[in-house]
Amino acid sequence: MTDYAVRITRLNYTYPDGTKALEGIDLDVRSGEQVAIVGPSGAGKSTLLLHLNGILPGSAAVRIKGQSMDSADLRQIRKQVGLLFQDPNDQLFCPTVFEDVAFGPLNLGVPAAEIPRRVEKALLDSGLDYAIRSRSSHHLSLGERRRVSLAAVLVMEPEILGMDEPTSNLDPRNRRHLIEVVSGLKATLIIATHDLELVLDVCPRTVLMDHGKIWADGETRAMLADARLMDLHGLEVPLSLKSGTRP
Amino acid sequence: MHIPDGFLSNPMAISLNVVSAANVLYAARRTKIDLSGRMVPMMGMLAAFVFAAQMLNFPVLGGTSGHLIGGSLLSILLGPLAGSLAMTTVIVAQALFLQDGGLIALGANIFNISIVTCMSGYAIFRLLGRNAGGGKRLFLAGFLAGWFSTVISAAFCALELGLSGAIPLRIGLMTMVGYHAAVGILEGMLTAGVLNFLRKVRPDLLALEGVGKFRIPDWIGAVLFVAIPAAVLVMAGSSTLPDPLEKLLETSPLPPELGSGNIPERLASTLRLEEYLFRAAIFIVLIGLGFLAVRLTRRRRSRS
Amino acid sequence: MRHSFIDRYASLDSPLHVLEARSKLLAFTALIVGVLCIPAERGSLFFIYFFAAAILMGVSQIPLTYIVGRTFLILPFIVLAGLAAPWKGGYLGLGILFIRAVLCLFLLVLLTNTTRFVELLRGLRRLGCPQILVMNLGFLYRYLFVLTEEAMRMKQARDCRRVGRARFREELKILSSMIGTLLIRSFERAERMHSAMLSRAYAGDFPVVSPRKFSLRDAAFLAGVALFITLSFWIR
Numbered sequence: 136m137t138d139y140a141v142r143i144t145r146l147n148y149t150y151p152d153g154t155k156a157l158e159g160i161d162l163d164v165r166s167g168e169q170v171a172i173v174g175p176s177g178a179g180k181s182t183l184l185l186h187l188n189g190i191l192p193g194s195a196a197v198r199i200k201g202q203s204m205d206s207a208d209l210r211q212i213r214k215q216v217g218l219l220f221q222d223p224n225d226q227l228f229c230p231t232v233f234e235d236v237a238f239g240p241l242n243l244g245v246p247a248a249e250i251p252r253r254v255e256k257a258l259l260d261s262g263l264d265y266a267i268r269s270r271s272s273h274h275l276s277l278g279e280r281r282r283v284s285l286a287a288v289l290v291m292e293p294e295i296l297g298m299d300e301p302t303s304n305l306d307p308r309n310r311r312h313l314i315e316v317v318s319g320l321k322a323t324l325i326i327a328t329h330d331l332e333l334v335l336d337v338c339p340r341t342v343l344m345d346h347g348k349i350w351a352d353g354e355t356r357a358m359l360a361d362a363r364l365m366d367l368h369g370l371e372v373p374l375s376l377k378s379g380t381r382p
Numbered sequence: 383m384h385i386p387d388g389f390l391s392n393p394m395a396i397s398l399n400v401v402s403a404a405n406v407l408y409a410a411r412r413t414k415i416d417l418s419g420r421m422v423p424m425m426g427m428l429a430a431f432v433f434a435a436q437m438l439n440f441p442v443l444g445g446t447s448g449h450l451i452g453g454s455l456l457s458i459l460l461g462p463l464a465g466s467l468a469m470t471t472v473i474v475a476q477a478l479f480l481q482d483g484g485l486i487a488l489g490a491n492i493f494n495i496s497i498v499t500c501m502s503g504y505a506i507f508r509l510l511g512r513n514a515g516g517g518k519r520l521f522l523a524g525f526l527a528g529w530f531s532t533v534i535s536a537a538f539c540a541l542e543l544g545l546s547g548a549i550p551l552r553i554g555l556m557t558m559v560g561y562h563a564a565v566g567i568l569e570g571m572l573t574a575g576v577l578n579f580l581r582k583v584r585p586d587l588l589a590l591e592g593v594g595k596f597r598i599p600d601w602i603g604a605v606l607f608v609a610i611p612a613a614v615l616v617m618a619g620s621s622t623l624p625d626p627l628e629k630l631l632e633t634s635p636l637p638p639e640l641g642s643g644n645i646p647e648r649l650a651s652t653l654r655l656e657e658y659l660f661r662a663a664i665f666i667v668l669i670g671l672g673f674l675a676v677r678l679t680r681r682r683r684s685r686s
Numbered sequence: 687m688r689h690s691f692i693d694r695y696a697s698l699d700s701p702l703h704v705l706e707a708r709s710k711l712l713a714f715t716a717l718i719v720g721v722l723c724i725p726a727e728r729g730s731l732f733f734i735y736f737f738a739a740a741i742l743m744g745v746s747q748i749p750l751t752y753i754v755g756r757t758f759l760i761l762p763f764i765v766l767a768g769l770a771a772p773w774k775g776g777y778l779g780l781g782i783l784f785i786r787a788v789l790c791l792f793l794l795v796l797l798t799n800t801t802r803f804v805e806l807l808r809g810l811r812r813l814g815c816p817q818i819l820v821m822n823l824g825f826l827y828r829y830l831f832v833l834t835e836e837a838m839r840m841k842q843a844r845d846c847r848r849v850g851r852a853r854f855r856e857e858l859k860i861l862s863s864m865i866g867t868l869l870i871r872s873f874e875r876a877e878r879m880h881s882a883m884l885s886r887a888y889a890g891d892f893p894v895v896s897p898r899k900f901s902l903r904d905a906a907f908l909a910g911v912a913l914f915i916t917l918s919f920w921i922r
Contacts, residue, residue: 431833
């Protein structure tokens with residue numbers, strides 16, 4: 136019996152104003168897998184991620200670790216599924232870094248004595264110094280804010296981690312660092328991104344989305360090297376594959 | 383206008399602090415119950431928005447510039463309870479960040495700029511705008527809400543200062559109400575303009591307020607919000623406090639021998655009549671607001 | 687652009703800065719109330735309070751020019767009050783009014799400039815301020831910066847596209863759409879923020895972080911202020 140972290144079956148979603156965002160999505164992700172979701176803008180990647188922890192209602196079409204979304208305790212789900220959003224500014228809303236990172240565990244009922252230790256671990260895991268905890272997020276650089284956002288999610292020790300464009304707007308060094316951190320994570324990863332080099336580095340499996348549907352689901356290198364497929368869906372074969380510099 | 387400390391008499395300041403505190407506590411409780419947490423980030427963000435928007439200046443009359451106040455806009459979008467909470471946040475922030483408005487006078491400033499503006503702006507808009515369907519009607523309702531809320535806020539401010547004895551009633555009303563009647567035009571036009579913009583670009587945002595419905599307790603609440611301050615203002619302005627209380631609290635900003643209300647002897651009797659007339663007028667306006675609130679609640683109930 | 691107008695002097699290191707927010711809130715509020723309770727007949731008390739305020743100002747290490755410069759905030763009201771002065775020969779009264787207002791203002795400036803805003807919020811919460819108000823203030827503080835930057839960028843974009851001054855109606859329309867756009871972005875940001883909060887198990891209540899303790903220094907400060915106020919009103 137395979138251990139599935141996420142099972143999505145014929146998921147449909149329409150926005151309140153009528154636009155169809157997702158049509159008949161079928162996706163199974165095993166525990167420990169690293170899956171990338173690629174596709175042009177507006178494909179529905181972010182919308183799909185929002186179904187993973189119940190922000191958008193998926194009801195019975197979405198199962199997390201066997202639990203169907205309509206009968207699940209959302210608090211439990213959000214403990215198991217962490218979601219990293221694209222804009223760090225939207226995720227850092229507390230006066231200090233410490234409070235931002237502590238927000239999740241406090242909501243989960245983690246005892247107050249435990250909190251500093253978990254915050255410290257999460258910050259270190261994200262490549263930050265514990266000293267940053269008393270600073271305010273508006274004084275931090277974008278790279279630092281990204282890492283703090285990651286820490287704020289990692290601190291909840293999720294088994295499944297969804298990420299929306301984790302490397303966008305990062306300079307090369309910060310980007311490289313984030314990729315290192317993400318590569319070292321034990322959780323099941325589902326990463327929606329335009330950064331195809333990141334996909335090649337981190338995710339053995341890729342799912343291609345366009346216009347709310349899944350068009351391809353398979354081994355990363357083969358898919359991303361398929362020039363016709365890439366072109367058809369508004370993407371490009373990544374440079375490292377084209378020029379053969381990737382081993 | 384944000385009143386600094388030292389210009390209000392102690393009874394006035396205390397009573398306004400009590401009224402504002404009651405409003406904040408009540409609104410806090412109601413928004414929490416009704417809106418299951420979704421409104422909270424909204425209120426905070428919109429409070430930041432108002433603060434930021436106030437920095438967008440609009441050149442008026444050559445040298446000076448004006449800006450949006452935002453009370454009526456907030457209450458039209460979020461409803462009077464959430465809107466006044468957001469506006470209160472702005473006023474507290476202004477006092478703490480910029481020392482704009484005093485600490486003991488905070489209650490008065492909250493009452494004038496948050497409560498009065500939000501309640502009256504909302505009431506007018508709902509009465510005139512109804513479903514806020516048509517463009518012209520929306521614009522007019524928004525304009526009147528903005529203008530009227532500004533003027534009545536200034537009137538309260540002048541009244542409080544006058545009854546405290548710091549600034550003569552006549553002068554206060556003339557200058558403050560006069561100035562804000564002009565400033566209110568800008569407020570009205572900006573409020574209407576923004577609502578119009580929203581109608582074209584994001585009409586769903588105009589329907590947000592339906593989330594926090596007015597219910598039966600709000601009938602009572604709306605009247606109380608208005609009638610209590612009225613009674614309190616009238617009482618605080620008068621010198622008919624019980625003896626020990628009076629001994630303890632009665633501290634007009636000005637020395638008693640300089641006369642109450644700074645008017646020399648020969649005008650004293652005239653002022654008295656004026657004073658009572660003004661008090662009566664305000665009382666009537668307040669009761670009227672209360673009725674407005676009740677009527678619009680009834681209307682909403684029959685609609686839903 | 688930094689939060690220069692908020693926390694400019696709050697990170698200094700004077701004896702006043704080190705005190706806990708609650709003790710400062712209580713002490714300064716008590717002092718302001720004290721000033722407001724000085725009856726006009728006992729004008730000498732004003733000098734005593736002024737003296738105390740001057741000591742606090744000196745201790746705080748905040749530039750005097752800054753504190754005194756804030757006086758402009760009360761000027762409009764003084765002017766209005768002064769308009770009646772000629773009729774009653776109340777220049778004395780006007781002077782007293784001015785001193786009261788200025789004293790209270792200085793005390794408020796001291797309170798807010800010796801305390802980091804974050805600490806101030808914590809102090810308010812622990813003194814019983816409704817949580818929703820404190821959270822709103824926190825969000826305002828956090829997002830003011832972000833929204834102000836957006837507002838400034840829009841202003842720049844507008845200025846770049848302008849040639850001369852447009853008619854009143856045009857200006858109004860432009861300003862309305864700028865404010866409207868800022869409003870829409872604020873809403874959308876609030877929605878995204880709410881999603882982020884939900885993702886971290888937010889359920890409507892706000893967690894309280896472990897508080898800083900009340901120290902002997904704070905108790906001493908409060909006691910000192912209380913003593914000062916009591917004595918000032920008892921001694922003839």
